Amino acid sequence: MQKRVVSLWFERLPSERVLRINPTTAPFALTQKQSNTDWIYCLNVEAEKAGLYRGMSFSDARAFCHELQSRPADIKADERFLNMLARWSKRYCPWVGLEGRDGLSLNITGSAHLFGGEEALLDDMRFRLSRSGIGARIGLADTRGAAWAMAHFGAGGICTVPQLSRLPIAALRLEEKTCINLQRLGIRTIADLIALPRSSITRRFGPNVLLRLDQALGDQPDNISSLQDAPHYGVKMTLPEPIGLKEDIMAGTERLLQRLCAKLKVHDQGARTLQLTLRRVDQDSQNIELRLAQALHDAARILPLFERGVAAVDAGFGIDQMRLEAIQIEACPAQQISHSRTKNNDTLDDLITRIGVRIGLENVQRFLPADSHIPERSFIISPAAYSSPVGVWAMIRPRPVRLFPPEHIVAHGHRPPARFRWRRMPMTTGRATGPERIAPEWWLSDDNWRSGVRDYWKIDTKEGRRLWLFYTPQSPNWYVQGEFA
Template sequence: MAIWCAHLAIDRWRLAQSDRDAADAQAFALIAETAHGPRIAALNDAGLEAGAHEGQLLADARALAPHLQVAPSDPAGDLAFLEALALWAQRWGPWSAIDAPDGVIVDATGVAHLFGGEAALLADAQALLARRGLAVRVALAPTAGAAWALALAHHGASAAIATAGPGLHDRLAGLPVAALRLDPAVQLLLGRLGLKRIGDLMGIDRPALARRFRNRRSPAANPLLRLDQLLGQVPEPMLPVIGVAAPLVQRRLVEPIRHRELLDRVVADLAQDMARLLEAEGKGARRLELGLWKVDGELLVRHLEMAEATRDPAHVVRLFAHRLDGLDAGFGIELVRLRAAWTEPLGLAQVDLDDAAERHGTSLAACIDRLSVRLGLDAVRRPVPHGSHLPERAQRWRPPLEARAGEQPGLALHARPLKLLDRPEPIAVLYEAPDGLPRRFRWRERVYEIFRAEGPERIAPEWWRERSTTRLRDYYRIEDAQGARYWIYRAGLPGDGRGGAPAWFLHGLFA
């Protein structure tokens, strides 16, 4: 059984909106950054009615639909959503696989009778997927390729069934070659050769077609291989999606508890159980979720995210003690469940016996965890250098103990001020034309006499990112009569053809 999500990205965005009716009414598009600027990756129905279309540059679409609302596309999030959908679709078969970028294949061999027949199986799939708010087409066929072709090309209804035999061959022959899941370049080449239907490929001389595509080893670039897979003459290996159960422990209490002391004791017991479970699997927890079910049916959830993998029960209990402050137990809590939503491999390590008795401090990871619990998860970060010569882009913020393998080295530039402003502030500067040193500047309604000046340090624009109208910068380190030092720059040069007169900005303050 093939499940094709016709509007996966838009459906996922729509499901995240609180008011879906209002979201459907406004023209909306998901955009992707390209070398030529933002380009539309997906559109809702209102956006299509406004005149925009997929693949169009955002600037051109805004000319047709000025009120078009946009948001960045998220291919990684779409893939994660598709993986979760593939796991959920295993209710219709023993295993499922992803057919990127927007499809799921389910092995429904021998299970149709459990639903009352193939038609009932497809009806059940349609109903449940529609209930989830997804616009899909489903099809059932003897091979994965045939099911996908029917789901993609069948426009008469949202479901189609094809059985093995001569009728399947005739039914597939009338479908377009796009149903073979070929690359766009291959589809364009076949169209130029006059091969627009699958039946055209079936009737052509195979050796002649094989010679043209003999160097195409990828299935998506070889129409003959796709055709054989479609008809079941060549097996089509697929990688099934296998769900990994997160470690979970729970306590179902005989009597509901309302007091904090009893709850802390239950959490301590769960932490011990989780430590034993993680140790047996050779893992440590990075994210823990504590669920508390109250007698009245309300669910309370508390989250923890650690700086590095751990399975220390005492450390987990200390962190949850802050999360449980101010908890309202109501008429009592009858079920407590602890789940490790994110785990990492964590092997056993030998403790240094000589230092164990002398070491009474707190490890760096434990200290970071305590600070994160008290101040917030995003409050503890570390700056890392980034490969950019523009000051505001020369660093990135990363989690405190994240591995440094993917970091880019920063450029070895001149001295930088200790404080950079969030946004450079415009200033008025008196300087020697055309490109002499600054003598006086006005900032925040106050005039400053420049006692010393050093520069310029010229920084060219990043032409591969910015538009051609971006101007270069000349940075100066200056000092006023009171000894305060500033970092200012001039954007542009007179007569550079990229704007009017140069503009001056204050970008940083030295100690």
């Protein structure tokens, strides 16, 4: 069977990706910063009609076209979008590969008849892509090189040998420097190159020129590297007889976990959320979702965490099928273990998971340091399952363990009072340490700190309380804001 290849070239893929979400009829361009200068990375048809082009500096483009709209380019998003188009293209054939950053190659050998022939297949591609707001130039030929040449330099459609020979030298996917050298010698088309002696071409330009020519003509193989499907982290087990006891369900879950964790380890992935689906004989299903505080691929650690959910299962007349799927995964690469490395506290993570099953992982929280000298802003509260206890509070002066909103006390003068009442309790100052002046952070909008500076004092009372007081010089008043342990 004759090999047939389709080449798709998305000439304006980055800009069309953005304009599909935020359409506009004005000139539009994506910019990319290089060497501290913004350059035009991709643009739409209206911008090209205004005289703009790729590689033009953005400042010059704005001078030429005042109504130009722009946005920074996102290379990663463009790659994801191209991969999405590759998955969509598998509706036409199972063998689809990437062609640079803006193209696809499809081996449609033996599948064109499913769409009514090659012309009908190309028409269906054009229709579906244009309906989605994506412009594409399509080439079809016996080889990958010829299809690419037809899409980039030809009129599109089905390529023949005479059409290929009339195309410029650049259609052979050669380097720009090589194309310029060939053109200086008067070799402008592929037909001109074919007419030359092959030995002289190799001697002057190296073997790559003839390799690309032979690949386009079909004399040398030019295979398509198909994209591999993303691994699916799900396993299933059909039981010969229905089960209903907790011990039996846990035994089946253990077998599924071992298979799933083995697949996760191969790809250096760990599961954060697992879903166990139990199908009863009456076709009703029950789901058990387990959210882990740490990405894991250790079946022995995960299995006991399923016990609470399995105990609440209503097996009915029995369960005949079990399915386990990792619906949320994270990278979990192998780590080097040495005597100088602190071992992770796995027991704490398992405890957080057990508590999270009952009250929700988001409700198990920890305090983390924040970069601010204002007491109320020197920490943040974050879910313990999605944060690590890293960093320390960088403080010159100690801070109280308990911190509460400022509570006014009656006192006079700028020195700590010898006696005062706090929460209806009489206090006598034994020792006062301070003051520590804290100024407001002008870049933050906090009404409590707009009044001015605060002078903080650490007060050890004779009654045993160790309080944190502050004085406001701009409006003389004393407040208690914290208590030391």
